[in-house]
Amino acid sequence: MNNSAGINHAAWLFFFRVNVAGIALLHFLAIQPDFADLYSYSGYIYPDIMDLSTDQVSFTLVRLQEWLAQHHAGISYESLLWICRIAYPVSLAGLLLGLLTRLNAIIALLLQLLLIKSIHLYEYGVDGYTTFALFYCCLFPVGRAYSLDNRWRRQAGVPEAGAFLFLLKAHLSIAYFFSGFDKVIGPTWRNGEALWKALHSHNYYSLFSLDFLANTPFFVVSGWLTVLLEMGYMIGMNNRYTRRYWLAGIVALHLFIAMFMGLFFFSALLIVLNLSAYLAPYVRQEKLQPENQGNTWWRNVSA
Amino acid sequence: MQWRQADNDGKGWLKRKASAIHGFGKWLLYGWIVLHLLYITVVNSVSVYDSYRDFNKQPRSAAWARGLEAWLNKPALQVYGRYTGAETGYGFFGINVRSNGMLIGECNGTAITPDFHSFETSLRFFSMGNSLTDDFIKPGAHTEMLSNYNDLVLKNIAVTLFQRHHCMDTGIAISYNMLDFPMLSAVRHGATPEYSQVKLISVNYSLNVYEQLSRH
Numbered sequence: 001m002n003n004s005a006g007i008n009h010a011a012w013l014f015f016f017r018v019n020v021a022g023i024a025l026l027h028f029l030a031i032q033p034d035f036a037d038l039y040s041y042s043g044y045i046y047p048d049i050m051d052l053s054t055d056q057v058s059f060t061l062v063r064l065q066e067w068l069a070q071h072h073a074g075i076s077y078e079s080l081l082w083i084c085r086i087a088y089p090v091s092l093a094g095l096l097l098g099l100l101t102r103l104n105a106i107i108a109l110l111l112q113l114l115l116i117k118s119i120h121l122y123e124y125g126v127d128g129y130t131t132f133a134l135f136y137c138c139l140f141p142v143g144r145a146y147s148l149d150n151r152w153r154r155q156a157g158v159p160e161a162g163a164f165l166f167l168l169k170a171h172l173s174i175a176y177f178f179s180g181f182d183k184v185i186g187p188t189w190r191n192g193e194a195l196w197k198a199l200h201s202h203n204y205y206s207l208f209s210l211d212f213l214a215n216t217p218f219f220v221v222s223g224w225l226t227v228l229l230e231m232g233y234m235i236g237m238n239n240r241y242t243r244r245y246w247l248a249g250i251v252a253l254h255l256f257i258a259m260f261m262g263l264f265f266f267s268a269l270l271i272v273l274n275l276s277a278y279l280a281p282y283v284r285q286e287k288l289q290p291e292n293q294g295n296t297w298w299r300n301v302s303a
Numbered sequence: 304m305q306w307r308q309a310d311n312d313g314k315g316w317l318k319r320k321a322s323a324i325h326g327f328g329k330w331l332l333y334g335w336i337v338l339h340l341l342y343i344t345v346v347n348s349v350s351v352y353d354s355y356r357d358f359n360k361q362p363r364s365a366a367w368a369r370g371l372e373a374w375l376n377k378p379a380l381q382v383y384g385r386y387t388g389a390e391t392g393y394g395f396f397g398i399n400v401r402s403n404g405m406l407i408g409e410c411n412g413t414a415i416t417p418d419f420h421s422f423e424t425s426l427r428f429f430s431m432g433n434s435l436t437d438d439f440i441k442p443g444a445h446t447e448m449l450s451n452y453n454d455l456v457l458k459n460i461a462v463t464l465f466q467r468h469h470c471m472d473t474g475i476a477i478s479y480n481m482l483d484f485p486m487l488s489a490v491r492h493g494a495t496p497e498y499s500q501v502k503l504i505s506v507n508y509s510l511n512v513y514e515q516l517s518r519h
Contacts, residue, residue, distance in 0.1 A: 034421055186399050
């Protein structure tokens with residue numbers, strides 16, 4: 001049931017958990033065919049060379065191996081890599097199913113950081129978003145909504161999670177504001193050159209070329225729309241009259257990034273975060289018991 | 304009966320105080336949320352300021368930014384930012400979209416590039432090439448140690464390319480090539496919309512011991 005404020009905490013917590021874990025899992029599986037190229041001593045950058053430029057803030061695989069050796073638990077790099085390579089997707093699967101949810105969320109977060117900081121030169125934007133999304137899976141009561149853990153609970157009710165929803169919304173608002181602000185203070189997003197250049201960056205996938213629009217206002221208008229969508233996010237998304245249109249705009253922005261820049265996982269994760277914060281909480285549930293949703297949840301949900 | 308009464312009194316005390324305990328926890332959570340969001344705001348404010356100054360080729364001299372950066376660099380806050388994901392800046396493609404390029408090796412006159420099975424890996428390798436060569440295109444001091452490190456990484460990539468492509472030569476060259484595309488304004492004025500390659504850095508590595516020794 002939606003609470004008195006009309007917020008469906010079960011829906012957004014479930015949506016958030018399943019999709020964050022699912023996307024992180026798919027993202028990890030996407031690099032499996034080239035895993036050795038990224039992580040092993042037969043790859044393009046050897047792990048110990050990669051480690052020379054890593055900061056000391058968190059563990060890397062090389063540093064963890066050295067630490068274990070110092071504490072009389074020596075293990076080969078390859079064995080440690082295999083353990084992490086198996087444990088990370090297993091923890092994500094557990095998180096997705098809501099099995100030992102918080103424990104699996106913590107393990108997934110630690111392993112995600114371990115794995116990504118071990119190849120920090122190969123890192124890009126999606127990794128930072130994945131880290132904070134997994135952190136929020138550790139913090140939010142995501143295991144209380146439609147999870148296997150609920151089978152062992154005497155009282156399966158979704159706790160009031162208004163503060164956590166506020167945190168997610170505020171974080172996204174700050175992120176988008178600074179993303180837009182960083183664009184607007186330079187001339188290239190204002191005159192369309194930045195968007196033109198982004199679409200012509202080598203190695204970015206594009207559904208089809210947009211060069212035929214060079215002599216139209218498309219790039220200038222799109223650049224300004226991007227800036228306005230991002231900087232106005234906090235107001236547009238948190239106003240009930242404009243929310244659905246702003247959400248549609250943001251989803252369209254990320255779909256554009258996926259289709260014309262090939263940043264599929266980045267776009268998918270951002271869409272999921274936005275839907276978790278601004279669509280799923282407003283899903284109406286009619287006369288459902290908190291424990292036994294099962295298939296009836298899918299029939300009764302309505303945006 | 305007395306111990307049961309005492310037991311119930313104990314439980315009753317907990318029940319009476321439950322709302323206070325619960326309330327205190329709620330305020331702790333709210334306080335942490337405010338601090339967490341403040342941390343994210345500070346990280347991004349400093350990042351935006353730095354990118355603005357770098358873009359305009361001006362020194363990052365503002366006292367407030369340097370003070371905040373010093374605060375953010377404290378070990379405890381670095382660990383906090385790392386494990387919560389709050390250290391992430393969100394200025395993607397801002398203030399400007401950087402020029403991109405690719406690493407190309409050459410063996411026996413043949414261009415060779417890393418081959419990957421998945422698009423995601425090629426995307427990551429592409430990001431690595433950009434971050435490695437950021438130092439060559441961004442203003443600022445380039446330390447010898449950083450140059451030596453970049454040289455080591457390029458050498459590693461070159462050796463792996465050499466081995467993967469079964470290069471029948473005594474040396475391999477590797478270069479980072481900027482892929483330039485005409486600006487929108489140039490295309491509007493008639494420039495041909497096609498890529499041109501600008502070799503930014505090029506390094507030769509020889510596997511011939513005598514060649515290596517003769518260099519020294």
